[in-house]
Amino acid sequence: MSDRETLNIESMDDILTRNEIAINKIRDRLATDPNNEGRQLRVCTQTYGCQMNEHDSEKLTAMLAEMGYIPTAQYDDADLIIFNTCCVRENAELRVFGNLGHIKKIKEKKPDLILAVCGCMMQQPHIVDAIKRQYRHVDLVFGTHNLHNFPELLLSFMDTHKQVVEIWQSEGDIIEGLPADRKFDVKAFVNIMYGCNNFCAYCIVPYTRGRERSRKPEDVLAEIKMLADNGVKEIMLLGQNVNSYGKTFETPYDFADLLRDVNAISGIERIRFMTSHPKDISDKLLETIASCEHVCESLHLPVQAGSNRVLTAMNRHYTREQYLEIIRKARVLMPNIGVTTDIIVGFPGETYEEFLETLDLVKTVGYDSAFTFIYSKRTGTPAADIEDLTTDEEKHRRFDMLLNTVQDIVKEKMKTYANQTVTVLVENFSKHSEALLMGRTPQGITVTFEGDASHIGKLVDIKITKPKHFSLYGEIVAEH
Numbered sequence: 001m002s003d004r005e006t007l008n009i010e011s012m013d014d015i016l017t018r019n020e021i022a023i024n025k026i027r028d029r030l031a032t033d034p035n036n037e038g039r040q041l042r043v044c045t046q047t048y049g050c051q052m053n054e055h056d057s058e059k060l061t062a063m064l065a066e067m068g069y070i071p072t073a074q075y076d077d078a079d080l081i082i083f084n085t086c087c088v089r090e091n092a093e094l095r096v097f098g099n100l101g102h103i104k105k106i107k108e109k110k111p112d113l114i115l116a117v118c119g120c121m122m123q124q125p126h127i128v129d130a131i132k133r134q135y136r137h138v139d140l141v142f143g144t145h146n147l148h149n150f151p152e153l154l155l156s157f158m159d160t161h162k163q164v165v166e167i168w169q170s171e172g173d174i175i176e177g178l179p180a181d182r183k184f185d186v187k188a189f190v191n192i193m194y195g196c197n198n199f200c201a202y203c204i205v206p207y208t209r210g211r212e213r214s215r216k217p218e219d220v221l222a223e224i225k226m227l228a229d230n231g232v233k234e235i236m237l238l239g240q241n242v243n244s245y246g247k248t249f250e251t252p253y254d255f256a257d258l259l260r261d262v263n264a265i266s267g268i269e270r271i272r273f274m275t276s277h278p279k280d281i282s283d284k285l286l287e288t289i290a291s292c293e294h295v296c297e298s299l300h301l302p303v304q305a306g307s308n309r310v311l312t313a314m315n316r317h318y319t320r321e322q323y324l325e326i327i328r329k330a331r332v333l334m335p336n337i338g339v340t341t342d343i344i345v346g347f348p349g350e351t352y353e354e355f356l357e358t359l360d361l362v363k364t365v366g367y368d369s370a371f372t373f374i375y376s377k378r379t380g381t382p383a384a385d386i387e388d389l390t391t392d393e394e395k396h397r398r399f400d401m402l403l404n405t406v407q408d409i410v411k412e413k414m415k416t417y418a419n420q421t422v423t424v425l426v427e428n429f430s431k432h433s434e435a436l437l438m439g440r441t442p443q444g445i446t447v448t449f450e451g452d453a454s455h456i457g458k459l460v461d462i463k464i465t466k467p468k469h470f471s472l473y474g475e476i477v478a479e480h
């Protein structure tokens with residue numbers, strides 16, 4: 001086994017050069033390997049978790065495209081399978097282990113199949129130990145901090161045919177200039193920062209994604225200009241807590257400044273961002289969202305809980321009253337702003353009365369949608385040591401109550417759109433029917449409607465003829 005646990009401080013140029021060399025070697029090797037009989041090799045990437053992971057998978061796909069791999073959705077016709085994992089909740093981890101077992105059977109029939117696992121789960125030593133001991137059929141293991149090294153690691157496996165494990169325990173410098181050969185869709189993700197310093201008591205992310213570090217504004221803006229030049233119309237700025245962007249810069253430049261500069265890039269019609277932490281939302285930021293033409297009036301603002309005692313125990317650094325005040329201010333500036341959130345039920349020690357405070361807050365805010373979760377114990381986080389006497393059955397009961405409440409609110413909101421006209425950026429054909437297109441309102445609501453490929457990438461006005469439970473249906477009445 002080659003078990004490399006090094007963290008060499010190298011210049012960015014060295015890293016890029018070594019990467020490029022590895023990519024070229026793999027491309028040449030695959031192209032001349034008689035076993036491949038001139039056929040294109042295929043990679044199946046399965047991504048778990050958040051947009052950050054989705055974007056990391058896009059970066060892997062870009063590197064693999066340079067090596068000559070094309071994507072496939074099927075395990076069965078893949079030459080390489082990658083699991084990009086998430087460890088925010090236990091059930092996502094269990095699914096990964098279940099799937100690794102499944103791939104073992106496929107590999108028995110197809111021994112040349114390469115299996116790689118990466119992402120947040122791999123930043124936890126007990127997981128990597130389990131893979132080394134019990135999942136010997138995994139060929140390549142790497143973490144979130146050394147994703148850029150993937151070509152070298154893959155080459156190392158191709159050379160040795162021995163399990164390669166390389167995890168960096170600390171984050172290192174931000175690597176700029178990795179292959180960016182993306183398939184340019186209407187929308188693109190752009191990282192603006194990595195890591196998180198907040199240490200919410202339940203959350204494993206600060207331990208797996210490392211300390212907060214912001215990309216330089218000039219790097220972010222150059223990437224977005226490149227995307228705009230390639231026809232991208234909508235940008236999703238990504239970070240665990242975008243509101244603390246730039247805190248470590250010597251020259252003051254914050255997230256609101258970045259939004260203003262992105263707003264000025266010609267060709268970008270829509271700018272979204274996630275995730276915001278309520279403790280860091282400034283008036284300047286709300287005013288910037290309101291005043292920048294291309295910044296969508298939409299705020300994903302995780303509240304997590306409605307009780308002040310639980311919020312303190314979660315280490316969230318705001319009160320229910322402060323949270324509601326942000327929403328009030330945002331709605332004064334932008335009456336139509338879409339507000340979405342994340343909520344956890346069953347945090348250790350949460351009483352039924354405290355849970356009812358969450359339900360009450362959900363009704364008070366009237367969210368446009370909410371991601372709801374049952375608390376999942378994560379070893380190593382402070383909450384894992386809090387006594388938890390609530391039964392699973394009770395947690396599920398609370399979860400169902402919360403979900404029903406959210407769904408009732410969303411259904412009522414959808415009805416108010418009947419006969420209204422909304423502006424939608426046309427993203428693609430609908431997943432459900434090639435005869436329909438889909439796009440989103442500035443608030444983030446999905447709209448389906450009839451149209452053809454020529455509309456994709458354009459802004460159109462849609463008259464809503466049929467509100468559905470969680471989305472809208474309508475017809476094009478004008479093109480911009």
Ligand code: 5AD
Nearest residue numbers: 088202203302342343373374375376
């Ligand atoms: N259990 C349940 N939900 C969690 N989240 C983060 N950690 C946990 C956990 N241990 C949720 C939070 C966060 C979202 C991305 O995942 O709501 O905002």
Ligand code: SF4
Nearest residue numbers: 196198199200203205
């Ligand atoms: Fe986790 Fe809290 Fe950081 Fe979000 S802000 S990633 S919930 S620690």
